[in-house]
Amino acid sequence: MSGKFAEPARVVSQVSLSDEVRRLTLAAPGTAAALRPGQFVHLKIADSYEPLLRRPFSVTAADPAAGTLEIIYRIVGKGTGLMAAMTAGDGVNCLGPLGNGFTPQGQRPLLVGGGMGLAPLLMLAGALCPRPVTVLMGGRDHRELFWTDLFAGVCHNTHITTDDGSMGRQGLTVDLLPELLAQNHFDMIYSCGPQPMLAAVARIAALRQIPCQVSLEDYMACGLGACLSCTCAGTDGKRRKVCTDGPVFWAGEVLA
Amino acid sequence: MSGKFAEPARVVSQVSLSDEVRRLTLAAPGTAAALRPGQFVHLKIADSYEPLLRRPFSVTAADPAAGTLEIIYRIVGKGTGLMAAMTAGDGVNCLGPLGNGFTPQGQRPLLVGGGMGLAPLLMLAGALCPRPVTVLMGGRDHRELFWTDLFAGVCHNTHITTDDGSMGRQGLTVDLLPELLAQNHFDMIYSCGPQPMLAAVARIAALRQIPCQVSLEDYMACGLGACLSCTCAGTDGKRRKVCTDGPVFWAGEVLA
Amino acid sequence: MQCRWEAKKSLAVNIAGIAMKTPVMVASGTFGFGLEFEDFVDLSQVGAVVVKGTTLLPRAGNSGRRIAETPAGMLNCIGLENPGVEEFLTAILPELSRRDVPVIVNISGNTVEEYGELAACLEGSGVAGLEVNISCPNVKQGGIAFGTCPDSAAAVVRMVKANSTLPVIAKLSPNVTDIVLMAKAVEGAGADAISLINTLLGMAIDIHSWKPVLGNTVGGLSGPAVKPVALRMVWQVARAVAVPVIGMGGIMTGEDAVEFLLAGAAAVSVGTANFIDPTAPVSVAAGIQTYLEQRRLNHVNDIVGQLILA
């Protein structure tokens, strides 16, 4: 039997993590039971042609017993704006679990995430327990403080950079990364965030010969590998579908 | 100063009058204060392009002091479906008051309404008080019983026909009309309902030489007399705009 | 209640000699003769009022149902109902002329000659310009034919130019294979500006009665649904002709208008939007003004045609 569902899901609860960020808990038992860290769900938010398409979101936690899953999202446009107005009992259609997910290997993993890229790493961090997990997180400013709290429960070490220095070290995650790698013996890196960050993380990881997986984002229609909206060039010249071949790739597969 | 508004209105309350019919009370102070019986409002139901256009509804009651107005509507499609899901505090944009309204003349008026055509007659009945008002109402079956209750408070006499005889006399309003006219001395007829009913009422009224106003319906885009979606042929060969020249016409103006 | 708002100088444009306080005009057939909207809009703050399609003789329009809502759009088959040019000149224009807004008359003929006659009738009337509707898809004779063939479109424009000293705007139909070919044809024939798009020909069927929803079987599609097609055509035409282009098709907000301006439209028109928000011509202009202010741009012309191609 197949592991993908298009299930009518109900909002269990929604909480504000910051001005612009919300955590939404959905009852979607099929997906919740089958989902692995790094996979995502594709949500049809309203039973309307406005907005028409589904919206993809990483899952930050899944509780197979309760049949629920959580996503953390930033309000950026029409779809997320409608999501922000939802309350317990409202319905969405949840397509998932989609994508391949992370390969949970390594005894001393480092997670490097920027902005909303921290979302898939959160579920991964939980799955990697009880191995000692270090997370290096980058954000715009102290308003992304909530991530620290969320990772505190699942990570041994938390390192923070912000663009404006209002929290942790001022600068980018990749500024702090060489230092961290020099001081520790990480045997696996997982990263998700803006493309330039991923490219820099992958480059540094390759120099140090630490295996590295990156999770990509792209504009998606089907989420099922059919429409080719989301393909990217692989380093071998072949195309990769972010939705099914990814969103998680070995860094060398997609970043030169 | 002008009497038309495009006001952000709030739902005050909504009640079910039958399976398919609801009464919606809106806080729309500008419109409520200016509105006369027979006029209508044009509602933009959702802040979305689905549905795109406004929806026209007769007003059944307006309370200038409270700044509220009521409409009674049947759930028939997308827009009314969305309206049915609204609860206190939800917003709609209310354009109104639109149209000309009834001419409240006559000392012994008869109101003849079929189905949802009873809506504008309800507010008219209230305005005609304390003159003795008689209403002849036609419906499909006993599920339209709620109209009887609504008119009971404002009318002296209530006559009912239903298609299936499950309430009042079996048949059409126009079957009962000649009898009523013979037994009473009405000096004005107001009518709203399906086109064939209006034509029959107008014909009978003309025969008896009783002045008669009819309220028409048509598909409307602007509601302001600009787009010409809603025009109908006048008996003089000139076009009439239902939204601004009407929706109320002297029967002879639009029905041969 | 009239919306109180005053356009800043940064919005003022001049299209083919017609000075407008804002680049936001109203599309023919969606704003009546302007006066219908005075409860909501101060006409002096509208770029220009393009009145309902006008013909030599009065027209009753199509019978049966005239509009149908579609996903994010609407179909119409009004069929050019209008009081005729005579009535327009005697009963409507005198009142409309009292407003401080350029009036542009959208004209429609059954023959090339009729377009000429219409232009001649309107000469000296005080209107600011003529918009030649060669594209209305609703009229069985004329209409569609003129607008889909470059030669006949050019013939109409030449005839109007020959009978008028007013700025002449040629309004193009989107129901063509090559919109640039049409644009060049009317530019070559002397059009002082080009407006587009008119409606896309569409249809809806009532699955209960098995009949067409519209009285005229087919009708013109407008509203947000058509915006991508309109924007593409405006972009193609604006880069191909030298005369100013007036963009329209699905503009509902200031942001939508900015897309058309970036694509090369020197001005825009709002049509279907007027049915949803009767203050649309002003709210769209205010939206453009806000956009300019947020980016510290001095004038709307600073964005016209500034699309950056890779």
Add this chain to the structure above:
Amino acid sequence: MQCRWEAKKSLAVNIAGIAMKTPVMVASGTFGFGLEFEDFVDLSQVGAVVVKGTTLLPRAGNSGRRIAETPAGMLNCIGLENPGVEEFLTAILPELSRRDVPVIVNISGNTVEEYGELAACLEGSGVAGLEVNISCPNVKQGGIAFGTCPDSAAAVVRMVKANSTLPVIAKLSPNVTDIVLMAKAVEGAGADAISLINTLLGMAIDIHSWKPVLGNTVGGLSGPAVKPVALRMVWQVARAVAVPVIGMGGIMTGEDAVEFLLAGAAAVSVGTANFIDPTAPVSVAAGIQTYLEQRRLNHVNDIVGQLILA
């Protein structure tokens, strides 16, 4: 989870010799090679699987952003990314052939000859038919040109027919002045069926960056927004040609499909709908079945072309 549903006999149709269990096919480019949807749809309950546009050599497609949502629609500029006909035949078709569903290959060439070669490659492969994509607006060479000129469209169809014994479906572009002219041209060239519409050429602009939203500047519009245009064209074509017409464009529900059938389509395809509801091909067919049952109609053919004109 796969949706369990079985089509009744009342839905079975035969289009140009291709027997289908339901009149609901899937539109090329929106359903991959079919296997991608097996988690949700039993392919044996789909009318036919029309696979992604296939070219002689593999294609990487367009770079940059490939989709944009629009009001009730979407733009795409995939640019015919596909593994090439060889890979299709060796790596994909063997697996797909094990399913009990007709497979139709959508082919696209840069020259008339390439179409012929493609047809020859697919001869004897076991596929049920060819759909000739003369209309994809994304490819700079070929594509748009073939589909907008009756002579070149006919030349392509003739070439495919000359190189194939399979049923040949000509897929028309809606970006033309006269869709009936195009339909008659491909019918005259021997097309066994006609499918329409492909996407309408559109555009979107990012007002923050001043750049086109899509990597390819322009893209094809699909989804509910285009339904009125699609329905109008299907109606016009179905009454003008003798070969069966496959209707598509914005079909999301059984009701939408019924509109196309009444307009004269002998079958329909669902495209964009697959992205919103992965069970769409089955749910649309089930919707048609319900419609027939409610009206006590024996067969879907009882409604095909039954539009009542005034």
